Amino acid sequence: MTVLTNDQRLDDQRTVSISPLVAPSVVRAEHTPDEVATATVRSGRADTINILDGGDDRLIVVVGPCSVHDPEAAMDYARRLAAKAEELRDDLQIVMRVYFEKPRTTLGWKGLLNDPHLDGTYDINTGLRIGRKLLLDISGLGLPVGCEFLDPIMPQYIADLVTYGAIGARTAASQVHRQLCSALSMPVGIKNSTEGDVQVAVDGVRAAAASHVFPGTDLEGQAALIQTVGNPDCHVILRGGTDGPNYDAATVADTMARLRKSDLPRRVVIDASHGNSRKDHNKQVDVAADVAERVAAGDRDIVGIMLESFIEAGRQDLTLGRSDELTYGQSITDACIDWNTTAATLERLAEAVASRRQGA
Numbered sequence: 001m002t003v004l005t006n007d008q009r010l011d012d013q014r015t016v017s018i019s020p021l022v023a024p025s026v027v028r029a030e031h032t033p034d035e036v037a038t039a040t041v042r043s044g045r046a047d048t049i050n051i052l053d054g055g056d057d058r059l060i061v062v063v064g065p066c067s068v069h070d071p072e073a074a075m076d077y078a079r080r081l082a083a084k085a086e087e088l089r090d091d092l093q094i095v096m097r098v099y100f101e102k103p104r105t106t107l108g109w110k111g112l113l114n115d116p117h118l119d120g121t122y123d124i125n126t127g128l129r130i131g132r133k134l135l136l137d138i139s140g141l142g143l144p145v146g147c148e149f150l151d152p153i154m155p156q157y158i159a160d161l162v163t164y165g166a167i168g169a170r171t172a173a174s175q176v177h178r179q180l181c182s183a184l185s186m187p188v189g190i191k192n193s194t195e196g197d198v199q200v201a202v203d204g205v206r207a208a209a210a211s212h213v214f215p216g217t218d219l220e221g222q223a224a225l226i227q228t229v230g231n232p233d234c235h236v237i238l239r240g241g242t243d244g245p246n247y248d249a250a251t252v253a254d255t256m257a258r259l260r261k262s263d264l265p266r267r268v269v270i271d272a273s274h275g276n277s278r279k280d281h282n283k284q285v286d287v288a289a290d291v292a293e294r295v296a297a298g299d300r301d302i303v304g305i306m307l308e309s310f311i312e313a314g315r316q317d318l319t320l321g322r323s324d325e326l327t328y329g330q331s332i333t334d335a336c337i338d339w340n341t342t343a344a345t346l347e348r349l350a351e352a353v354a355s356r357r358q359g360a
């Protein structure tokens with residue numbers, strides 16, 4: 001074989017290395033769901049879909065860290081949340097945010113799957129195994145999980161364990177992600193853009209509901225053509241934008257009108273964080289209180305809420321390779337509300353659902 005020099009080649013001018021990625025089937029075989037995890041995913045998805053369709057009057061609450069960087073702290077949080085979810089199960093369908101793919105505005109740590117050792121070694125083959133095991137351990141507590149899907153190859157490694165999917169503000173307009181949604185087996189929330197454009201999310205819901213044929217990878221990691229039937233369980237998530245919050249009643253009404261115009265189911269999830277909190281974690285409590293008040297007053301357009309929460313309040317900066325210096329249980333991406341605030345917020349949301357039920 002002739003080895004070409006960089007001067008002779010037309011491609012690979014900027015590629016440093018290409019190395020094997022473990023096949024999804026291998027990672028799946030190493031960590032297979034037991035009966036409890038399987039039942040958690042199955043019933044979690046069915047319950048969530050029932051709420052989205054209006055057959056169940058509870059509120060979906062997707063709550064957890066902005067990103068998972070320490071599986072031990074994530075399990076500590078999951079045990080607390082599983083107990084709370086059980087306590088409030090009559091009123092809330094609680095799903096833990098287990099986000100390990102982070103879309104960055106420019107640059108930054110891209111999440112546990114991409115760099116599990118938090119040191120810039122990008123050991124993705126290990127990250128996929130750690131991530132899948134964590135999803136299994138959390139689902140094994142009876143607690144369903146929610147993930148953002150960012151890289152179109154990653155779902156083959158983990159999607160069977162995910163109860164609630166999300167497409168972020170930075171990828172809501174992407175055809176690649178809309179096609180991916182059309183294939184996913186769980187309900188998926190699609191966010192408005194970072195600038196606050198809601199129509200892009202409505203268009204995403206419409207595109208994801210249709211059938212598509214597109215290139216992807218199969219469980220053996222081979223390039224493959226994927227044909228889908230479309231996902232009817234996608235919905236809009238209002239997350240605010242650069243112009244400010246958009247969880248107000250007028251924006252929800254406008255979103256309902258846009259969904260009606262596109263002949264799509266009318267329902268919306270409010271993300272209490274990001275543009276809606278102007279990235280001040282304390283403001284998430286105000287957003288949740290406002291949503292609770294509207295729900296208690298009878299609102300049925302809002303079917304769910306998303307909260308960024310961890311054990312400790314706030315956030316901290318990660319220095320790559322110095323993860324031993326991090327404060328336990330505190331976010332290294334966006335700021336989160338702490339556990340006690342989370343518990344109180346969940347109780348408030350549950351009370352709102354109960355009083356709406358009484359009112360009805």
Ligand SMILES: O=C[C@H](O)[C@H](O)COP(=O)(O)O
Nearest residue numbers: 102103104105106108333334
């Ligand atoms: O939810 C997390 C962040 O808002 C998102 O990943 C963007 O982060 P960045 O703007 O810090 O890159």
Ligand SMILES: C=C(OP(=O)(O)O)C(=O)O
Nearest residue numbers: 066168169170191239274
């Ligand atoms: C990145 C996230 O949100 P958004 O896409 O709304 O910025 C997130 O929820 O982690």
